[in-house]
Amino acid sequence: MSKRHSAKYKLDRAMGENLWGRAKSPVNKRSYGPGQHGQRRKSKVSDFGLQLKAKQKLKGYYGNITEKQFVRVYAEASRRKGNTSENLIGLLESRLDAVVYRAKFVPTPWAARQFVNHGHVTVNGKKVNIASYRVKPGDVVEVKEKSRNMALVLEAMQSGERDVPDYLEQGDRGFSVRYVRIPELAEVPYPVKMEPNLVVEYYAS
Structure with missing residues (x-):
């Protein structure tokens, strides 16, 4: 398995979700996280933790976008008129x-x-x-x-x-x-729930 595929499926496991809705995703067999502690009972996640996960999930979904590129997209979304969450999705889908x-x-x-x-x-x-x-x-x-x-x-x-x-x-x-x-969030066929509002909170905090 190539590094690229390994990284992709590692993200699926880390998030505990089948991000791309693919039949080959390991989450289809094991929904818990990777590693020896993956099956431990999940503790309550902080607001920051939820925001970080939402950001990692959305960024990871689009493949090889770097953090620097993603921040630039967010910055443009926040500068534009209207809802920053919707702007963010629109820019990513464009x-x-x-x-x-x-x-x-x-x-x-x-x-x-x-x-x-x-x-x-x-x-x-x-x-x-x-x-x-x-x-x-x-x-x-x-x-x-x-x-x-x-x-x-x-x-x-x-x-x-x-x-x-x-x-x-x-x-x-x-x-x-x-x-x-340019689509709105509700039109984009994500296989999992995306929460761009939490991404906006993450960068705005």
Whole structure:
């Protein structure tokens, strides 16, 4: 098992939740935490502990986002008008790698980042290889013609593990999507409950 997969499943175990809703998650078999003390009775978690877990869960869900990048996203969300929690989710879901993952071009957020970095994706017909690129409503994200027969892509598109959300409009036999609108928290198909309000509290405290 690669380090990347190990880290992914380690986060599942640490959180005690199947973050990506994948059939292979170890939480499906053992819901307690990792390590020799994983089965100990859980003590009451402080408010700070709850906030930290909410932050780690949301950040971890999007794959390889660093703490520095995540703080930048939060800072922008807090500067924008409106609800900071909703702004935070909207900004995270506007990342190109997030759109690629939601579109089912690839099976995981990690694969999405790599897929974008390796130049397999275009936005409005132009190649974009920056995972954090912000997709705007109306933009069309597409798998390049020569990349459409990759096993990774075909596996993801045929998978029944998840559906493409309503804020993405599929086209070209599923190889392209139009980013219809910035979603609200309630529209994002997280397999587990996300609490961006606690993330905001974490950074605001």
